[in-house]
Amino acid sequence: xxxxxxxxxxxxxxxxxxxxxxxxxxxxxxxxxxxxxxxxxxxxxxxxxxxxxxxxxxxxxxxxxxxxxxxxxxxxxxxxxxxxxxxxxxxxxxxxxxxxxxxxxxxxxxxxxxxxxxxxxxxxxxxxxxxxxxxxxxxxxxxxxxxxxxxxxxxxxxxxxxxxxxxxxxxxxxxxxxxxxxxxxxxxxxxxxxxxxxxxxxxxxx
Amino acid sequence: xxxxxxxxxxxxxxxxxxxxxxxxxxxxxxxxxxxxxxxxxxxxxxxxxxxxx
Numbered sequence: 225x226x227x228x229x230x231x232x233x234x235x236x237x238x239x240x241x242x243x244x245x246x247x248x249x250x251x252x253x254x255x256x257x258x259x260x261x262x263x264x265x266x267x268x269x270x271x272x273x274x275x276x277x278x279x280x281x282x283x284x285x286x287x288x289x290x291x292x293x294x295x296x297x298x299x300x301x302x303x304x305x306x307x308x309x310x311x312x313x314x315x316x317x318x319x320x321x322x323x324x325x326x327x328x329x330x331x332x333x334x335x336x337x338x339x340x341x342x343x344x345x346x347x348x349x350x351x352x353x354x355x356x357x358x359x360x361x362x363x364x365x366x367x368x369x370x371x372x373x374x375x376x377x378x379x380x381x382x383x384x385x386x387x388x389x390x391x392x393x394x395x396x397x398x399x400x401x402x403x404x405x406x407x408x409x410x411x412x413x414x415x416x417x418x419x420x421x422x423x424x425x426x427x428x429x430x
Numbered sequence: 431x432x433x434x435x436x437x438x439x440x441x442x443x444x445x446x447x448x449x450x451x452x453x454x455x456x457x458x459x460x461x462x463x464x465x466x467x468x469x470x471x472x473x474x475x476x477x478x479x480x481x482x483x
Contacts, residue, residue: 271451271454274451274454275451275454275455370439370445371445371446373447374436374445374446374447374448375446377446377447377448377449378434378446378448378449380448381448381449381453382449382453385449385453385454385456385457386457388454388457388458388461389457389458389460389461389464390461391461392458392461392462392464392465393461393464393465396464396465396468400472
């Protein structure tokens with residue numbers, strides 16, 4: 225029995241193209257979530273023992289600190305050699321509200337503020353390793369005078385507590401419904417065209 | 431409330447040892463205040479937008 229050609233159901237061709245585009249590469253997403261895990265661990269182990277929860281957070285604290293150091297180094301190298309660093313600067317057009325890039329001024333501002341605090345914490349934290357001593361790095365409290373040690377601890381502490389406020393704000397703004405698209409993109413990597421249009425409309429409405 | 435923790439060196443002079451742990455509570459309160467303030471602003475804005483439409 226022959227079947228007329230036009231009655232043969234069309235073979236399902238390639239899957240219909242998803243109406244979305246890649247916003248964050250897998251490497252960037254992994255960097256973000258590993259950094260988040262390190263920062264939250266550092267905050268918990270560094271601050272909670274002094275806020276009523278009694279436990280020795282020091283070993284986990286320095287290990288997470290070294291993890292964060294590696295992540296920061298990775299991010300710096302990747303940003304300077306594989307990406308265009310200038311794209312993260314806030315342009316005059318963005319400040320005047322005439323231009324909308326991949327990231328809003330608020331997002332870039334949050335990045336710069338957190339970058340400064342994390343970088344400060346990492347630098348001072350690495351110096352502080354000399355005070356506690358870790359495997360492969362002998363304890364050397366005589367490296368700095370008591371007064372200078374005090375300043376290092378103050379700068380580390382100020383960066384850490386400031387980061388607490390910023391991280392709270394960062395998480396809140398990531399969770400509110402109008403910004404949910406950014407959270408989804410940071411999880412799946414993709415943003416739908418509809419969300420991109422919504423983002424553009426919100427920018428134009430301002 | 432103190433901003434810094436201090437100790438004494440072997441000569442009895444006061445030296446800084448770090449920030450006061452009270453500042454951690456201040457940071458938490460500041461973060462909570464921003465979140466609360468923005469949530470209230472969102473609620474008010476939503477109400478105004480609903481009345482307009």
